[in-house]
Amino acid sequence: MLRHFITSLVLAAATLVAQSAPQAQTPAPAEQQPPAQGPAFVLKQPGRGVYAAISGRAGGNTGFIIGDDAVLVVDTFISQPPARDLLAEIRKVTNLPIKYVVNTHYHLDHVAGNAIFTAVGATVIAHRNERAWVRTENLKFYQQNGATPTPEQRATVDALVEPNITYDHALEINLGGRPVRVVYLPGHTGGDSVVYIPDANVVFTGDLGWNQRIPNLIDATTSAWVETLDRIVAAHPNATFVPGHGDIATTADLKAFRDYLSDLRSAVQKAQAAGQSGDALTQAVLAQLKPKYGAWPGFERLGPLNIQQTAAELQGTKKVPQPAAE
Numbered sequence: 001m002l003r004h005f006i007t008s009l010v011l012a013a014a015t016l017v018a019q020s021a022p023q024a025q026t027p028a029p030a031e032q033q034p035p036a037q038g039p040a041f042v043l044k045q046p047g048r049g050v051y052a053a054i055s056g057r058a059g060g061n062t063g064f065i066i067g068d069d070a071v072l073v074v075d076t077f078i079s080q081p082p083a084r085d086l087l088a089e090i091r092k093v094t095n096l097p098i099k100y101v102v103n104t105h106y107h108l109d110h111v112a113g114n115a116i117f118t119a120v121g122a123t124v125i126a127h128r129n130e131r132a133w134v135r136t137e138n139l140k141f142y143q144q145n146g147a148t149p150t151p152e153q154r155a156t157v158d159a160l161v162e163p164n165i166t167y168d169h170a171l172e173i174n175l176g177g178r179p180v181r182v183v184y185l186p187g188h189t190g191g192d193s194v195v196y197i198p199d200a201n202v203v204f205t206g207d208l209g210w211n212q213r214i215p216n217l218i219d220a221t222t223s224a225w226v227e228t229l230d231r232i233v234a235a236h237p238n239a240t241f242v243p244g245h246g247d248i249a250t251t252a253d254l255k256a257f258r259d260y261l262s263d264l265r266s267a268v269q270k271a272q273a274a275g276q277s278g279d280a281l282t283q284a285v286l287a288q289l290k291p292k293y294g295a296w297p298g299f300e301r302l303g304p305l306n307i308q309q310t311a312a313e314l315q316g317t318k319k320v321p322q323p324a325a326e
């Protein structure tokens, strides 16, 4: 199977619905809701022994890396059924033990399937802030527009699997002779990791990278995020990128995303300097962004939120999760 550089596999939506039926799942929060139609994910192979599961209805993208003596999984989807399907896909290509899961950040759509992999012996690894926030900050996705989380929603968040191992700045995991580097970078939540496989030149960006999609800025510090994207592109000029959302990406795609954040910031800044605020500011900035970014999925729904959240950030009133105590 390693000879096939690009493998593509579509999981039939019907299979997934059938498999998830017996287990009641708490519906995903509106802001993270996947599209109702299409496959849960499509498996691709961006490098030797490196697989990306590009999500359709399963939350964020995930993936896995096959080393000499073990497998490392990157993120685990928005619920357990697609994570179970990912485990089945891994078992089709290797019988090596799945020793590690790296969670790129705490958001529900990337961590909710962890238990599927810890049940087969995996150790979960994440930045120290991910551990501090995974069972606390995720509740807010059920509290939008003044909603109160139901007991089931609280139970879902309380049962999320926390990382066994945390790190502060960078970590190298060796899968036999195959190194995988995990590096902390700020911007999206303040607890994000990128996962780099040097011998394949593939980078899993987590939600620090979105490909032709309007991002979720609920926890973002866009000033740091633009710098982070500049650093990623400078450090990996010819890499293949697996973003948190959207299809496999090139350096040009990451630069386009960086430009979205930068254009958003300057348009909001300009509107604020002209004395605009509230809905007038939102409409003015939306009109400015639309020609370049109006076709990106999420523009209508998340675009206005992105603008309001960036306006708050620029005014110094935005609340973001606070770092874990030392």
Ligand SMILES: [Zn+2]
Residues within 6 Å of the ligand: 059, 060, 107, 109, 110, 207, 244, 245
């Ligand atoms: Zn995500």
